[in-house]
Amino acid sequence: MVMNIKVVLKSGKDQSLFRRHPWIFSGAIKKIYGKPEEGDLVKVYDNMDEYLATGHYQYGSIAIRVLSFEDIPIDEEFWYQRLVSAYNLRHMLGLDTPGQNNVYRLVHGEGDDLPGLIIDYYNGHVVMQMHSIGMYRSLPYIESALKKIYGDRLLTLFNKSESTLPFKGPVTPMNEFLMGNTEGTTVLEHGHAFKIDWFSGQKTGFFVDQRENRMLLKTYAKSRSVLNTFCYTGGFSVYALAGGASRVHSVDSSAKAIGLVNENVALNFKDAPHEAFAVDAFKYLDNIAGQYDLIVLDPPAFAKHNNALNNALQGYKRLNQIALEQIRPGGILFTFSCSQVVTKENFRKSVFAAAANAKRKVRILHQLTQPGDHPVNIFHPEGEYLKGLVLHVE
Numbered sequence: 001m002v003m004n005i006k007v008v009l010k011s012g013k014d015q016s017l018f019r020r021h022p023w024i025f026s027g028a029i030k031k032i033y034g035k036p037e038e039g040d041l042v043k044v045y046d047n048m049d050e051y052l053a054t055g056h057y058q059y060g061s062i063a064i065r066v067l068s069f070e071d072i073p074i075d076e077e078f079w080y081q082r083l084v085s086a087y088n089l090r091h092m093l094g095l096d097t098p099g100q101n102n103v104y105r106l107v108h109g110e111g112d113d114l115p116g117l118i119i120d121y122y123n124g125h126v127v128m129q130m131h132s133i134g135m136y137r138s139l140p141y142i143e144s145a146l147k148k149i150y151g152d153r154l155l156t157l158f159n160k161s162e163s164t165l166p167f168k169g170p171v172t173p174m175n176e177f178l179m180g181n182t183e184g185t186t187v188l189e190h191g192h193a194f195k196i197d198w199f200s201g202q203k204t205g206f207f208v209d210q211r212e213n214r215m216l217l218k219t220y221a222k223s224r225s226v227l228n229t230f231c232y233t234g235g236f237s238v239y240a241l242a243g244g245a246s247r248v249h250s251v252d253s254s255a256k257a258i259g260l261v262n263e264n265v266a267l268n269f270k271d272a273p274h275e276a277f278a279v280d281a282f283k284y285l286d287n288i289a290g291q292y293d294l295i296v297l298d299p300p301a302f303a304k305h306n307n308a309l310n311n312a313l314q315g316y317k318r319l320n321q322i323a324l325e326q327i328r329p330g331g332i333l334f335t336f337s338c339s340q341v342v343t344k345e346n347f348r349k350s351v352f353a354a355a356a357n358a359k360r361k362v363r364i365l366h367q368l369t370q371p372g373d374h375p376v377n378i379f380h381p382e383g384e385y386l387k388g389l390v391l392h393v394e
């Protein structure tokens, strides 16, 4: 990896770096000394030749993702320190507790000062998704740091970056096992068992980010008739049953997900009052008047880019409105958005419009977000992607 390519920013375009924002846009660059390739390490200087940062160079509007604001070598020790501090945070959060919890996000990109890197830990099996070529090319360092941190506990290292890398020029990424060859396992999330299939499942195999919100739902589930839409592997369904729901219906358009929900319910309960349906959630929601008094809406990101924002907001409004119109009086709605470009305020406005159209009295009981193993770097507010509201509907 070429280390000495120097990038100089235009005067006045260094402000975001003083606020430690980890992205440098191509428009901020005045001059590049040399010809960096996608993923090369570059050093960034201001117009007066003062050092500002070191980062991975990439083609596109985000030209550099900053790894360090100190002029330190990005070597084996650097990678070990970053990963060990990520591990220590999860340990401090109590997420690595044998017998209770052994699934967590080990690295959350910018939130762990490792832009472009996602790592989830599933009871000794580690699944990585790289979103930049720089991270992809740093793999040998990441691999050796993980081996040092987990020692004998590390059973599998699976790099699942084929679909997450934005540009495939200098490398041909494949999904590959770097260690072991296990395609799935069973984990414990706060004492609830889940089968994870990282090999053919969505993302890294499980939505680790809803852990605390599932715990909250459990406290509301007693004797309620629950509908879990966009259920994927049934996280909310399992917690609802554990909380004493009178019945739980799970809905997802993916038949494979529905198969996993049924397996996960069976893993935890003998005869659960549960049924799962592989259908479109919007269609299912058309005919549920008076059937449910706890509904979960956790759709996939409706907007991946800013230009899709308006359609996404309309989508959230429509979805929430049909649920709000039909939920039983006294019902509880858990509603989420995981679109990064939809702000907390925008999401709330969509739900507000839905409530107004549904002509129901609606109160906000809780405002939810992602848990501590998905930390938000305060200088990178874009990292706060998960928004949720718990509503009481009269």
Ligand code: SAH
Binding pocket: 202, 206, 207, 210, 229, 230, 231, 232, 233, 234, 235, 236, 251, 252, 253, 254, 257, 279, 280, 281, 282, 298, 299, 300
């Ligand atoms: N709540 C889940 C995560 C949801 S991810 C959890 O806690 O694990 C979003 C899910 O929505 C995916 O499983 C996807 O298959 C499903 N999905 C996408 N479009 C859908 C639609 N129109 N109807 C039903 N499910 C849909």
